[in-house]
Amino acid sequence: MNINSSSNSNNNNNNENRLDEIELEEISDGSLNAISNNEIGSDSLGNSPIQPNKSETDDSVKIEILDDNAKPVIVVDDSVNQKNSNRFLSPIYRYFEKWTGIQNQTSPPMVPFSEMFWSWLGSMVGMGLLAALHYYVLNKQDLVLLIGSFAASAVLIYGAYAGPLSQPRNLIGGHLISAVIGVSIRIAFVDTLGLYSVGSFCAVAFSIVAMQLTRTLHPPGAFVKFIHERKQLKSIKWQYVLNDPKILLQHGYLSELNVLLDRPYIIDDYDGFKLIEPHFALYIQCLPTLRFLFSKYREKKAFWISLIYLTIMNHNKESTMFLVENIESIGDDVMESVLVAAFKQPSIEIIDYLYKRVKSYQYLEDSIVVIVENGQINALKYLYEYGHLRSVSASKILYTAVVYNYYELVHFIVERFPDARIKSDLLPLIAKNCDLAIYQMLLERGNEDTGENHPLQCFTYVIDMAAENNRLDTIKWLTENKPDVSRICSVKAMDVAATKGYLELVQYLHFNRSEGCSKIAMDRAAKSNHLEIVKFLNENRSEGCSYKAVDRSAKHGHFQMVKFLCDNRLEGFTRKAMNYAASNGHYEMVVYLYQWGEDMCNPVTALMNSAKGGHFEIFKFLFSKLTVEDQMISDRYVDKPLNDFLQYNSKEINRFLFDESYQLDVDQKDVDRLVQLGCHDSLRVVYQWSGGSFFNTNSMTLAIKERKLKVLKFINKNCPGIVEPKSIVTHACLSGDIDIIRYVLSKDFSTTTDNEVKFVFQLLLDYKCSLLSGHVLYETIELMIDKYQSRVTTNEYKIITPVRAGDIELVKLLYSKGIKAFDKTLLFHIANIGHIEIAKFFHDNGIEQSITGCLEKSIKNFEMFEYLYLNYPSQPPINYLNAIEKAIRNGCLNVVRYLHEHHDDHDIFTPQLTQLANDFKRAEIEKFLLSISLHTK
Structure with missing residues (x-):
């Protein structure tokens, strides 16, 4: 491989991007093995590669093939090399470029x-x-x-x-x-x-x-x-869940619910059905739960029939079908009543199901008017399809539909029943709510009573009514076809059209009718920001408007509307306009109104309104316009002093006034009010201005009672000289705010006495701090024990309330924190209730308890009875005969059978017990006692 490059390339010092072209000659077989194997820099024989410079990394090297016959060219981009060298010099830059994604110079590929x-x-x-x-x-x-x-x-x-x-x-x-x-x-x-x-x-x-x-x-x-x-x-203890039928129903714990419903109670006539009866809304939507309860209480026929109506109201077809098919011997009259109830609801599936199961439809036809009153158009169409609507006067149905404003149903009746007529006094409602075609059809059919044409008085103010719903076509028809009818229209028509923004209707009434409008038209159009209508009325009508037009437009922030009215009308506005604009934060509006009519503005009142809304820019603008007289005589226009803005607790406004050295005029009542409202920032300003002279013991107490932790911390930190309030721990716990409680118990207040600690701790144990419950109550008790260890781990406290409530978590917490002197009679209090977990906890931890009377009291809770019998056999000797007699009186066969199987002395099962069972009509127990007496013989 031969690499040729320009020898003078390294001497080029210009700032433009420099590209060195390096030609790569083809090797003998015409391929580019070196490149394909990522060995750029190797020779053609595959010897050890020539190592490229570090600056020539993958980002700086590109291979370009200009055409099919050209040689590949390696292009080196020095700008990339420079960038790479800078990256090595800046590790922070390299780290953050991962976040920006600039390492990847190409956009990600498109997903197919x-x-x-x-x-x-x-x-x-x-x-x-x-x-x-x-x-x-x-x-x-x-x-x-x-x-x-x-x-x-x-x-x-x-x-x-x-x-x-x-x-x-x-x-x-x-x-x-x-x-x-x-x-x-x-x-x-x-x-x-x-x-x-x-x-x-x-x-x-x-x-x-x-x-x-x-x-x-x-x-x-x-x-x-x-x-x-x-x-x-929400975290709830499992023991509470097991005793709450609503939770068990809501979450489908059917086996646990079954145990709860079958649990024996001390009340002889107790009925578990009463537990679930009020919560019908939870199981009518859940078919498995409904099946379970129905199988358990099938004999409650009247209740299940009443539940059919509820399932229909909730549009639950499955539950409705289940009840209808499983309740025995539902009478025909009941089924007809159920069908009528279904027609009052929108579920056609339920209607169709019930309709096919009813034998007679007389009651249904007698109730059609009642069905119409519910306005279910689909139900009425169903009745029409099966021919039941003809059993009732169509005019009567039509009248009901109009009175109840079901105008879709009106269209349906008018189009399908040619004989449907309406009373004349209802024609204005038809004109208002129905199409022109329906209105014309009813006019042609005449009066319901006589069949003659409707009298002229039925057209009184009909255009006014039609204008409310923008029925322009109806208004045109009436104008063209009833020109001789007096009082067919009034100024109300244009007033309503202008109010609702119907510009085309306003224009038609203006050019085609003579009634005109009142000032209300422009006033309400301005309030609703219908600028085009206001312009039209201003240019074409002479009624004008009142000052309310600007006042109400300013209130709603319609700046262009206010500007138009001020520029083109002479009615002006009142001080309410500025007050409304300042209260609602319309800065541009406030500036404009002040500049347009300074004498029509009360800066003091507007200033208060802007502070109330927390609109700082408006407040600052108005404050700059206050005169010395306004600042000194601040109650000139308002009943309260100007510094009432403190109660609005605006940090920006408070800081602005403090920086402006504004003289506050506050007293102790003002400060107490700020504490109650939790105005932390305002209190800080008062403190800086007064040096804390207005903060006292009552301030801390108020902060605790009102649960204002931020204020409490501020007072406690910045006012160390005030006398600490008495009963501060009591107030904190009664507040129910865990953050307040944590803060108070983290401090050492000298006014907290031993008697207060004992009083509060007993309140907590008796659940008398009504705002504390669950983990918040546990944490409070734990904090009290940790804070006042030596004062609360004595033997002076009664723990009967949490024990009777089955609060095993609290009992364990108290025991783990060293409170072990439990009353010996606690077991007696829970024997009949059945909090067996607490009984086991007492036994497992060696907490001494008296068993006297417990076994007899627990006979209606077999699980507790069995546990006491096995674990407290002779502490002290138990009167088993008394326990058996009580079990017989209460019908507890399982207790009688258990004692017979496990008790050594069978002589206590005397004939007198059999007679006792007979006297109390306990047939099953009597049968059992007779069987064991025969077996003994």
């Missing part, structure tokens, strides 16, 4: 349309299957399977399927690893330590490193951590 189609189809099918899986297999709430990370993954696996990050290993592994790390970090940082701001970014960072280490890097995987935040899921 075939690949676009398959990407679209794949993503549609994939995400569609996820949605269908969630909606039809799981519950329908929130569609949590459609998360952002899956959408991003779809972009990779369908749009860039060949990429290394799109492979199955990366897709599955990346999501799993990120999910594990996200949950772990949330437990460690958020749930345990309360570091809400740390969890998210730590999870993302650790997920990226973990995916890199496992070679499963998949960008959407890092998003898994944010599923909880995005969906704003």
Whole structure:
């Protein structure tokens, strides 16, 4: 290989791009092996290659073939070489050019349309299957399977399927690893330590490193951590879920719901059906849940029949069909009533299904007018198709449709029933809402009562009505065909047309009728910003307008309208115009109005309005126009002093006034008001102006009660001399704001006494801080224990409330924090309720409890009864006979059978027990006792 280049090329110092052409001779076989094998610089025999200079990299070397017979030419671009050398001198530049993409000098290739189609189809099918899986297999709430990370993954696996990050290993592994790390970090940082701001970014960072280490890097995987935040899921303890029929119904936990409904309670006449009856809206849309409840409470026939109407109202055909086909012996009258209810709804499928199952249609035909009142045009078409509409007077149907404003139905009736007539007093409504053809047809048919022509008085103000809906064709017809009718039109027609912006109608009324308009026409046209109509009225009419035209236009920011009116009319405007414009932030309008009529503006009132809206530029402009008199006598035009702008808490306005050395006139009430409103920036201005003299103990208390953490921090930091408020911990906990509670408990307030700590802690244990619940309550209790360890770990507290509520999480928290002196009677309080987890916790941790009376009390909760029997057999000796008698009275056969199988003393099963079962009509227990007595004999 011979390389020839220009020998003087390196001496060229000009700034233009220099290209050195290097001819590459063909080797003997006529091919370019050196180039094809990326060995530019090798000789023709394949010996060791000639190493190119570092400046001659791939970016600077190009191979050009001018035509088929020409030799390849290597073109070296020195500008690229210069750029490369600069990159080596600037590592930061090389790093950021990755972000800008300037390394790639050519645009990315176009994706073929075939690949676009398959990407679209794949993503549609994939995400569609996820949605269908969630909606039809799981519950329908929130569609949590459609998360952002899956959408991003779809972009990779369908749009860039060949990429290394799109492979199955990366897709599955990346999501799993990120999910594990996200949950772990949330437990460690958020749930345990309360570091809400740390969890998210730590999870993302650790997920990226973990995916890199496992070679499963998949960008959407890092998003898994944010599923909880995005969906704003509410954390509920499982024990609460098991006792809440609404949650169980909503999420389809049918087995758990079955346990809840069958759970025995202390009330003898308890009916589990009452738990689910109020929540019908949750299961009429879910057929599996509806089937489960129907099979369990099939005997509630009246309820299930009433539910048919609800399924129809919710347009649920499947649930309607299930109930109709499974409720035994539904009467014909009930089915007719159900059919009429269906005709009041838009679902034709349900109508068609029920229509074919009804034997008689008499009630349906009697209810047609009621059906018309609901305005279901498709239902009426169905009735017309099957010939039921002819059973009722078409005029009666037409009258009902007009009265209820169903004008699509009016068209339908008029076109299909030639005998349909209407009362004369309804003709104006027809002219307003129907086409001219319908109006003419009804006029020709005459009056409903007599069949004669409609009297002339029916045309009174008919053009006014037609003008409201821009019925120009109807108005033209009436003008041309009813010229002799008096009062056919009034000024209201043009007023309404101008208000609604019907320019063509306004012009027609002006040129073809004599009624004219009033000032209302231009006033309302100006308010609605119909400039062309205002110009037309100004040029062609003499009625003019009032000051309201400019006032209302200024309020809505119609600058061109205001400018036109001020330039062409003499009515002017009032101070309201400036006030409206300043309040709504129309700066250009404010400047124009002030310049046009300075004497018509009240800068003080306008200034207050601009401050209220936070419009700084307007405020600054108006402030510059205040006179000394305005600033000193600030309540000249308003009841409140000018410094009321502080309550609007505009940082820019407050800073502007402070820089202008404006003299504030505030008192203690003003400061308290600012604290209640949380006006942090305004309070800062007051503090800088007054030196903190207006801040006191009440200010801190107000900030806590109103949950203004920013204000509380500001006062506590900048006013160290004020007396700390009493009961500050109490106020913080009662506020229900966890951020306030954290802040207060992080400080050492000298006014916090032992009695207050004990009082607040007992309030928390009794759930009397109504604004605290769930994890916020737990965190507050934990913070109290950590802050006042020696004061709250005594034996003075009653923990009966959380125990009776089954709050095992709180019980565990208290125990883990050193509060172990539990009342010995707690087990008695939960024996009949069935919080077995708490009973197990007491037993497993050696927490001493009295068993006296517990076994007898737990007979209606067999699981608790069995646990107590096995784990507290003789602490103290139990009166088993008393327990059996109580079980018989309450019909608890499982308890009687269990004691017979496990209790050693069978002599307690005496004939008196059989008689007791007979007295209380417990047939199954009586049968069991008789069987064991016969077996004993």
